[in-house]
Structure formats: structure tokens, C-alpha cells
Amino acid sequence: MTDRTDIDLAKLRTRLEERRAEILAHSTHSEDYRKPVELDQQAVGRLSRMDALQNQEMHLEQERRRTVELERIEKTLKRMDDDEYGHCHNCGEPIQKKRLEADPTTPLCVDCADHVSHV
Numbered sequence: 001m002t003d004r005t006d007i008d009l010a011k012l013r014t015r016l017e018e019r020r021a022e023i024l025a026h027s028t029h030s031e032d033y034r035k036p037v038e039l040d041q042q043a044v045g046r047l048s049r050m051d052a053l054q055n056q057e058m059h060l061e062q063e064r065r066r067t068v069e070l071e072r073i074e075k076t077l078k079r080m081d082d083d084e085y086g087h088c089h090n091c092g093e094p095i096q097k098k099r100l101e102a103d104p105t106t107p108l109c110v111d112c113a114d115h116v117s118h119v
Contacts, residue, residue: 004086006097012104013080020073023066072105079107088112 079085088095090112099106108116 003083004094007086007100009080009085012100013077016073016077016104020070020077023070023073027063027066069105075107076105090116 076085086095086100087093088109089107091109093109095106095109099110106113
């Protein structure tokens with residue numbers, strides 16, 4: 001595993017795996033809402049079509065965000081498997097325990113994340 005004895009790696013892994021399962025379930029559930037909207041004016045009124053298009057866009061954006069989060073989770077699980085978890089990608093220093101507990105997928109320590117956000 002990792003040389004980080006101050007973090008509960010098993011607990012963090014369980015959280016990530018549970019979140020991954022939750023994301024996949026939501027993605028499957030919302031699949032129908034992301035399908036193209038039928039634009040037949042005889043079947044649906046103009047306002048109803050506009051609402052349907054807006055709902056479709058919201059579901060597409062939600063799916064995009066789920067995909068991004070899922071990618072972060074997968075990368076984090078790989079770092080755990082490769083014994084690279086808990087250390088900053090930029091400087092190699094340990095990431096603060098509270099930061100990992102708040103967001104187990106974070107790849108940067110506070111200092112490096114702050115530097116990246118100011119660039």
C-alpha cells in the first residue's frame with residue numbers, strides 16, 4: 001500500500017467505490033432523459049418542446065459532471081493500487097489528512113493547488 005500511516009486507506013477506498021457505484025446507477029437511470037427531443041409540432045407544443053430541450057441539456061450536463069467525477073475516482077483508485085496515493089503530484093509531499101478526508105480524489109496538496117489556481 002502507501003507509506004501513509006496517518007490515513008485510513010481502506011475507508012477512503014470504500015467511500016470511492018461506493019461513490020463510483022452511485023454515479024453509475026444515476027447514469028443508467030438518467031439515460032432516457034438525455035435522448036434527443038422529438039420536435040414534432042403535431043405531437044408536442046412549442047413550450048413543451050422548449051422545456052424538453054432545457055431538461056435534456058440539464059441531464060447532459062449532469063452526465064458530463066458525473067463522467068468527470070468518475071474519471072477522478074478511477075485515477076485515484078489506480079494511484080491507490082500503484083502505492084502513489086496521498087502524495088502531491090507536483091511536489092511529492094504528503095497531502096494533508098483533512099484534505100484527503102474532504103476530497104479523497106484530490107491529487108494536489110494545498111500549496112500546489114493554490115499555486116495552480118492563481119496561474
